[in-house]
């Protein structure tokens with residue numbers, strides 16, 4: 135169970151990306167976060183595994199406080215959180231198999247990692263997962279030879295091979311065409327259910343959130359403005375979430391979310407540039 | 412790749428090997444091992460004798476102590492100035508002459524402008540000029556025409572087509588054929604085609620390349636003197652021969668300054684032209 | 686209307702044309718002045734083509750028997766280029782790391798990295814060779830060091846650019862899975878810069894073969910030593926043999942380096 139309390143994040147630039155966010159992800163729930171571009175969705179997800187350091191507040195995963203972990207403890211805890219990215223973030227020039235098995239990096243010595251000396255059981259599981267996500271037989275292909283949908287499947291396989299306690303997913307379908315988006319969402323939620331793990335997922339397309347998630351959290355300007363089931367997400371709730379959007383026409387909202395998903399990809403890369411390594 | 416057939420055993424293979432550009436993992440290790448051995452062996456061949464190392468430490472110490480501070484006395488400055496003027500003059504003259512002889516070679520090396528046999532001759536001239544280091548050309552030129560800046564100029568002139576004619580030929584190959592055809596259609600001779608159909612298209616780029624080549628020739632003109640072909644390099648070699656390392660350092664600093672100045676000047680000038 | 690248009694056009698064109706002529710005149714004047722500054726006697730110039738021709742005639746035919754003798758120094762030349770490039774890469778890796786905007790620890794290290802890159806690049810290989818011969822004596826060791834130091838600027842600059850271009854997302858993914866900093870380098874950075882790295886290494890090696898042919902003039906090993914000797918002893922056909930051999934190894938290494946670059950993409 136993931137519990138977030140009063141989470142705040144102020145970027146060095148002064149952007150108040152999160153302003154006191156509290157929420158929970160329970161059992162094997164699939165919880166989606168929706169909201170306009172710049173609402174702080176990516177920031178929230180990245181604060182959970184501390185790719186972005188939260189400014190204040192608390193994040194507790196299965197009884198463990200994450201915000202105070204030391205570097206070493208953090209690395210250990212990150213193994214329990216599988217992450218799936220909008221831009222896939224696969225190692226483009228390595229093979230599918232290496233990418234999937236890189237999900238085990240947290241459990242291997244760097245020397246073995248360097249020699250690609252993976253555990254027999256991990257290899258077996260990797261083959262099995264590749265089959266399950268529908269890219270069986272492609273293990274020797276280089277990732278840069280794959281289509282977007284195939285890449286995201288590999289991304290999911292990599293996260294699953296971690297055997298995580300929770301999946302953190304940042305807009306998994308924004309870089310995909312609508313049809314592939316549905317397939318990927320379908321598979322993602324199905325596997326999470328099979329593995330019996332909860333999912334926290336950022337999503338642009340409200341339709342996908344309605345169809346595939348158990349609960350929806352609406353985020354606007356770094357604040358939670360909605361928290362309920364898909365059935366509860368009525369017209370007025372949508373208006374509050376997408377305040378800046380036009381309230382009247384349904385299509386208007388759609389259009390806007392389309393253009394947001396366009397701009398979001400560049401924002402994500404901008405944000406990730408902040409990372410030092 | 413895998414050891415077990417999933418269809419038959421119902422399980423999945425428990426081992427996986429990364430595909431390599433070599434035929435197998437063993438070949439790969441063999442190749443890497445051979446490369447490693449080769450490098451070790453060559454490094455071993457190079458090892459200096461212990462006596463040399465000890466001597467070297469002494470030499471390094473005395474080199475460093477004599478080197479600092481660099482000798483910028485008025486007398487030294489005068490000699491640096493003379494050598495540097497000669498180097499820069501060499502670079503300018505060599506660029507002018509080198510470009511003049513490079514232009515016909517560039518035309519010869521442009522696939523779209525000349526018949527095949529001529530093209531091959533042009534390419535060969537470019538390759539030869541490119542392959543020989545300025546200092547190799549300079550040492551030969553010194554033998555032919557004696558010590559002094561003439562040898563340096565000749566060396567730089569011969570080295571110029573390797574760069575200039577090569578890039579110029581690439582420009583010529585990229586031209587818009589339509590304009591050349593227009594002149595041909597008007598009944599122009601091949602020379603007229605070059606002058607009116609081709610030249611206007613490439614002249615701005617050509618000027619950029621001339622400036623670029625001049626920048627390279629400045630660098631080269633400061634060192635050809637080391638084999639006696641004139642310029643500041645002669646002064647530098649003499650200072651080394653006389654163990655005047657403080658003067659050597661002053662010369663090297665002056666060379667660095669001139670080279671950087673030339674680089675900046677050429678970058679600015681090229682931007683202005685294009 | 687059209688008449689007016691054409692005058693303004695002509696005026697503008699006229700000024701540009703005047704400037705252009707001025708530039709040409711200035712360029713010719715500078716060239717003429719430079720020529721005067723060189724103080725070369727015309728008889729020498731007039732004789733130069735004949736002298737060059739004479740020299741070539743004296744060289745011809747090349748001494749084929751000598752070809753076998755110069756095999757070891759040719760191999761040494763290539764070895765100097767390989768070891769020099771290898772050493773340059775070893776030294777360049779940390780310099781590239783601090784010279785790349787996204788990996789450098791702070792502004793001071795960044796400035797230091799940039800300084801080392803520009804500084805080493807501005808000193809010609811033959812000058813480095815003069816120094817190392819003073820320290821380590823004549824021989825290939827000085828040559829390797831000269832080639833290596835000469836290459837540092839070039840190699841670190843290009844590797845730094847490679848590092849600056851990496852996709853931070855891949856690095857982020859490895860961190861998100863609990864990878865150690867070493868894992869981040871091995872999986873997140875190395876695969877991404879490998880093509881740039883191989884490109885730089887082979888390209889620089891190709892340049893260094895050419896550079897290694899001349900360091901022998903100051904005693905730093907390689908075929909240059911033999912060329913120098915052959916010239917000093919007036920063995921003209923040997924000189925031609927060496928020149929042809931140099932041409933050969935330079936062209937071969939160019940082909941090899943292009944092939945290797947294509948292989949790793």
Ligand SMILES: Nc1ncnc2c1ncn2[C@@H]1O[C@H](COP(=O)(O)OP(=O)(O)OP(=O)(O)O)[C@@H](O)[C@H]1O
Nearest residue numbers: 145147149151171172173174175176177398405408
């Ligand atoms: N690295 C950063 N440095 C400074 N400000 C940032 C950084 N990353 C995000 N922000 C700011 O924080 C706010 C929230 O950004 P975030 O990326 O979390 O939004 P988002 O909801 O994921 O948007 P999108 O839907 O476009 O992906 C924005 O105002 C953004 O400008």
Ligand SMILES: [Mg+2]
Nearest residue numbers: 175176398402
């Ligand atoms: Mg986002």
